[in-house]
Amino acid sequence: MHLISTIALSATLLAQLGSSLPVGSSWNSTANATQTLDQDDNAVNSTAANSTMLAAEGANNITGGKLPLELINHLPSDNIYAYVTGQDASGQLILLDSNNEWFYPKAEGGEGEKTPLPDHVKHKLGPQFSTTKFTLPHYIYSSRIWFGDGGLDMFVVKTPDGQGLAEPSALNRMDPNNVTNWGFVELTNSKDWGLYANLSFVDFVGMALGIKLRRSGNDTQEAKGVPTAGKYKICDDLKAQAAKDGQPWGELCVYDDKGDLMRVVSPAGFLSTNLTAFENYWYPYTNETADRYESDVLTIDTQSPAGKVDCRWQASTNASANGNMELVCDGDTRPFPPPTSEDVFGCNTGPFAIQEGDSDVHKAIVPRLCAAYNRGTLLINGGDVQPGVDPAQYYPASSSSLNWYSKITHDVQIDHRGYAFSYDDVTIDPKHDAAGVVTGTNPELLTIVVGGYEDKAAAILQSALY
Numbered sequence: 354m355h356l357i358s359t360i361a362l363s364a365t366l367l368a369q370l371g372s373s374l375p376v377g378s379s380w381n382s383t384a385n386a387t388q389t390l391d392q393d394d395n396a397v398n399s400t401a402a403n404s405t406m407l408a409a410e411g412a413n414n415i416t417g418g419k420l421p422l423e424l425i426n427h428l429p430s431d432n433i434y435a436y437v438t439g440q441d442a443s444g445q446l447i448l449l450d451s452n453n454e455w456f457y458p459k460a461e462g463g464e465g466e467k468t469p470l471p472d473h474v475k476h477k478l479g480p481q482f483s484t485t486k487f488t489l490p491h492y493i494y495s496s497r498i499w500f501g502d503g504g505l506d507m508f509v510v511k512t513p514d515g516q517g518l519a520e521p522s523a524l525n526r527m528d529p530n531n532v533t534n535w536g537f538v539e540l541t542n543s544k545d546w547g548l549y550a551n552l553s554f555v556d557f558v559g560m561a562l563g564i565k566l567r568r569s570g571n572d573t574q575e576a577k578g579v580p581t582a583g584k585y586k587i588c589d590d591l592k593a594q595a596a597k598d599g600q601p602w603g604e605l606c607v608y609d610d611k612g613d614l615m616r617v618v619s620p621a622g623f624l625s626t627n628l629t630a631f632e633n634y635w636y637p638y639t640n641e642t643a644d645r646y647e648s649d650v651l652t653i654d655t656q657s658p659a660g661k662v663d664c665r666w667q668a669s670t671n672a673s674a675n676g677n678m679e680l681v682c683d684g685d686t687r688p689f690p691p692p693t694s695e696d697v698f699g700c701n702t703g704p705f706a707i708q709e710g711d712s713d714v715h716k717a718i719v720p721r722l723c724a725a726y727n728r729g730t731l732l733i734n735g736g737d738v739q740p741g742v743d744p745a746q747y748y749p750a751s752s753s754s755l756n757w758y759s760k761i762t763h764d765v766q767i768d769h770r771g772y773a774f775s776y777d778d779v780t781i782d783p784k785h786d787a788a789g790v791v792t793g794t795n796p797e798l799l800t801i802v803v804g805g806y807e808d809k810a811a812a813i814l815q816s817a818l819y
């Protein structure tokens with residue numbers, strides 16, 4: 354057993370709140386004190402890890418923020434380029450330069466005019482199975498490490514708040530990178546809270562990537578992501594689901610002009626460009642859960658000092674709700690109306706939109722309730738406490754609605770981890786993390802497997818039992 358330090362606000366929540374607090378892995382999503390968590394899965398030498406972590410608690414200053422990166426190219430391409438983008442501690446846009454220093458780009462021309470990135474922030478990887486090394490010179494926040502087969506078109510843009518970056522978009526069909534195989538890893542390496550990196554499938558599944566973090570004390574954490582050909586399997590399974598339930602799951606697959614599969618977009622991403630898709634898809638399920646928890650109590654474990662909170666569906670007294678139901682929780686400041694498909698898939702609109710002035714209890718319920726809908730765990734045994742079950746019970750086939758994109762993506766992921774919707778970090782405890790987070794203080798090396806893992810993948814896909 355070893356101890357890792359983490360902070361407890363949901364990273365996504367932080368992003369939504371625009372908080373200046375650093376991101377961290379979240380399971381006690383409303384508390385934000387540094388916690389010590391028991392997570393023995395990856396421990397190599399627990400004694401060493403424990404003493405190192407304790408010495409560094411609340412700090413990440415052994416290397417002054419220097420972070421070695423090893424990029425292993427698993428793709429049969431000699432044309433893969435990496436880019437590191439992010440913010441420095443003062444919030445200014447930075448990119449990794451060819452001399453392993455930060456480059457502060459400046460857009461030319463007026464506001465909104467796009468300036469292409471210079472070549473010296475474009476880092477060529479070696480050929481298949483080679484390892485290319487870089488070092489990030491200092492702490493970095495809200496960073497993405499991008500990979501594109503053939504390079505990526507990104508631009509610097511002058512904004513009212515300073516220099517901005519026009520990034521590739523997986524959702525814009527007219528994006529200049531629309532026929533490029535690309536992906537990214539998200540990273541924050543902060544002085545005060547340590548390193549936090551994740552694989553994100555919240556918007557799409559594209560180029561396969563795996564991440565591995567080695568920290569002082571030689572303990573490692575890893576998220577292997579989807580295998581090299583994972584997107585094809587995900588797309589096939591989505592089409593099979595569409596054939597069963599008539600929902601547009603198959604339309605999440607995006608092809609290039611030659612008909613080759615480029616990427617699979619998430620339902621939240623798809624809905625952001627097509628508001629009529631999945632209309633009413635979640636209503637049978639939200640109605641069934643409202644029926645059950647009109648008489649039974651639904652308990653939300655806020656995993657914070659507020660503890661467990663009891664909730665019930667009841668007729669709304671708000672005139673504008675026309676007698677519709679709403680979920681009312683003890684000690685909360687406002688009720689939750691029924692969510693639409695957009696609300697469930699995106700977790701940031703309707704009942705799941707966090708407003709200024711919302712209580713800590715409300716902010717703790719939002720991620721847990723939205724995760725419960727996406728995973729379809731509200732009506733299963735043990736579902737009356739959220740979070741309450743382990744990942745083997747997520748996505749029950751008996752559920753009238755599910756986030757099938759998330760289910761299938763997790764099934765195909767080699768270790769079944771990696772955010773497939775924005776509150777996928779909700780868990781009963783860190784050992785059952787589904788988000789694919791690697792985190793801790795005093796990182797020594799971050800390894801990224803570009804193109805993902807091929808070996809054993811086929812066997813794992815066959816028996817994807819999870």
Ligand SMILES: *[C@@H]1O[C@H](CO)[C@@H](O)[C@H](O)[C@H]1NC(C)=O
Nearest residue numbers: 364365539540541551553772
């Ligand atoms: C992943 O990590 C990044 C960087 O730390 C963070 O901003 C983001 O919110 C995390 N979560 C998701 C769902 O991508």
Ligand SMILES: *[C@@H]1O[C@H](CO)[C@@H](O)[C@H](O)[C@H]1NC(C)=O
Nearest residue numbers: 397398399400401402404570
């Ligand atoms: C673990 O690390 C500590 C401190 O570095 C060392 O004294 C100890 O021998 C190591 N134990 C094992 C089993 O490797």
Ligand SMILES: *[C@@H]1O[C@H](CO)[C@@H](O)[C@H](O)[C@H]1NC(C)=O
Nearest residue numbers: 354355356399400403404407
């Ligand atoms: C870690 O070290 C501290 C201080 O030496 C000790 O109190 C604690 O029990 C240790 N925890 C584990 C899990 O070994």
Ligand SMILES: *[C@@H]1O[C@H](CO)[C@@H](O)[C@H](O)[C@H]1NC(C)=O
Nearest residue numbers: 408409410411412413414415
């Ligand atoms: C590193 O952080 C620790 C704990 O906060 C602090 O005591 C120490 O002075 C810091 N060292 C440096 C070089 O900043």
Ligand SMILES: *[C@@H]1O[C@H](CO)[C@@H](O)[C@H](O)[C@H]1NC(C)=O
Nearest residue numbers: 526527528529531608609610
């Ligand atoms: C990609 O975008 C370009 C415009 O940038 C457009 O002409 C082309 O049709 C798009 N291709 C696909 C497959 O969407």
Ligand SMILES: *[C@@H]1O[C@H](CO)[C@@H](O)[C@H](O)[C@H]1NC(C)=O
Nearest residue numbers: 396397398567570571572573
């Ligand atoms: C670190 O751990 C790996 C196994 O995860 C082992 O192969 C390696 O020898 C260890 N390195 C050191 C310096 O102990």
Ligand SMILES: *[C@@H]1O[C@H](CO)[C@@H](O)[C@H](O)[C@H]1NC(C)=O
Nearest residue numbers: 600601604627628629630631
């Ligand atoms: C939006 O999704 C619906 C449902 O799948 C589909 O019928 C429609 O063609 C889509 N519209 C666009 C513009 O993609």
Ligand SMILES: *[C@@H]1O[C@H](CO)[C@@H](O)[C@H](O)[C@H]1NC(C)=O
Nearest residue numbers: 636639640643677678691692
């Ligand atoms: C039940 O379904 C209807 C649509 O059929 C919807 O308008 C209503 O909001 C749903 N109620 C709940 C509590 O989910």
Ligand SMILES: *[C@@H]1O[C@H](CO)[C@@H](O)[C@H](O)[C@H]1NC(C)=O
Nearest residue numbers: 381388389654655656657660
């Ligand atoms: C998380 O919150 C629960 C209360 O719901 C508490 O029992 C638990 O100790 C907390 N975990 C940590 C690591 O603080």
Ligand SMILES: *[C@@H]1O[C@H](CO)[C@@H](O)[C@H](O)[C@H]1NC(C)=O
Nearest residue numbers: 670671672673674687688690
């Ligand atoms: C009643 O519902 C409307 C629309 O959802 C909302 O804007 C308003 O704040 C609600 N009023 C109260 C007292 O909750």
Ligand SMILES: CC(=O)N[C@H]1CO[C@H](CO)[C@@H](O)[C@@H]1O
Nearest residue numbers: 374383384385386657658713
């Ligand atoms: C609940 C809790 O611990 N809140 C704290 C979160 O962190 C901020 C900034 O450090 C504190 O001001 C809060 O009290």
